Amino acid sequence: MILEAAMLNVVRGREAEFENTFRHASRIIASMPGYLSHELQRCLEVPGRYLLLVRWEQLSDHVEGFRKSPQYAEWRRLLHGFYDPFPSVEHFEAVDLEHAE
Amino acid sequence: MILEAAMLNVVRGREAEFENTFRHASRIIASMPGYLSHELQRCLEVPGRYLLLVRWEQLSDHVEGFRKSPQYAEWRRLLHGFYDPFPSVEHFEAVDLEHAE
Numbered sequence: 001m002i003l004e005a006a007m008l009n010v011v012r013g014r015e016a017e018f019e020n021t022f023r024h025a026s027r028i029i030a031s032m033p034g035y036l037s038h039e040l041q042r043c044l045e046v047p048g049r050y051l052l053l054v055r056w057e058q059l060s061d062h063v064e065g066f067r068k069s070p071q072y073a074e075w076r077r078l079l080h081g082f083y084d085p086f087p088s089v090e091h092f093e094a095v096d097l098e099h100a101e
Numbered sequence: 102m103i104l105e106a107a108m109l110n111v112v113r114g115r116e117a118e119f120e121n122t123f124r125h126a127s128r129i130i131a132s133m134p135g136y137l138s139h140e141l142q143r144c145l146e147v148p149g150r151y152l153l154l155v156r157w158e159q160l161s162d163h164v165e166g167f168r169k170s171p172q173y174a175e176w177r178r179l180l181h182g183f184y185d186p187f188p189s190v191e192h193f194e195a196v197d198l199e200h201a202e
Contacts, residue, residue, distance in 0.1 A: 003142050005152055019196050026198050041104050041193030044160065051106055051193050053154075059145065092142030092152050095120050097127045 001036065001080040001093040004054040010082045012048050025078045028071050029054065034061025046050050059091055102137065104193040105155040105163050111183045113149050119183040126179045129172050130155065135162025160192055 012020045022040055029038055036055040043049035056062045066072050080086070111119045123141055130139055137156040144150035157163045167173050181187070 003152070007113040022196070023198050029199040040196040040198060042196050044192040044194060046191065050196070051104070088114070088149065093145060095123070095143050095151070097124050097141060
């Protein structure tokens with residue numbers, strides 16, 4: 001499992017509109033092959049800041065499957081205008097915390 | 102539920118030592134009142150970078166309960182020497198993505 005994480009900074013005053021648009025756009029990402037779950041987390045300390053966490057079966061499900069799909073064009077059309085600056089996205093794999101090496 | 106998120110950058114070359122130390126320190130945070138779960142995620146793109154996600158019942162469980170505890174002093178002693186720069190920590194609450202407003 002791969003975790004995609006992006007810190008999103010939304011143009012001030014457009015937070016409610018962004019959240020509502022994201023709610024609709026959620027259907028797009030949730031329909032993609034390899035998608036497992038996602039959450040949008042609103043920062044308590046910094047207005048307009050969100051942490052997006054998406055879990056995928058494999059890295060390629062996001063960077064190949066989703067980003068090269070027609071659905072991504074629609075996702076981008078809906079959401080990318082809300083961000084300032086444009087966010088960077090990183091991918092992570094869980095460190096096994098149960099078994100000492 | 103509150104999500105604590107911190108992007109950690111570990112001194113290069115000390116990643117394995119950090120992960121092993123974190124494995125032991127995990128027992129500390131997991132024993133605290135209001136703690137729900139945590140995960141340490143290793144970045145695929147940037148060596149030495151980790152995303153720490155901790156879920157708490159309430160904000161005060163982290164910023165009051167944990168940070169003012171003797172256990173935090175031990176947590177800090179074990180882990181803080183690995184970070185460069187010292188990380189900032191933010192807190193988040195989930196945006197309800199199921200119910201349109």
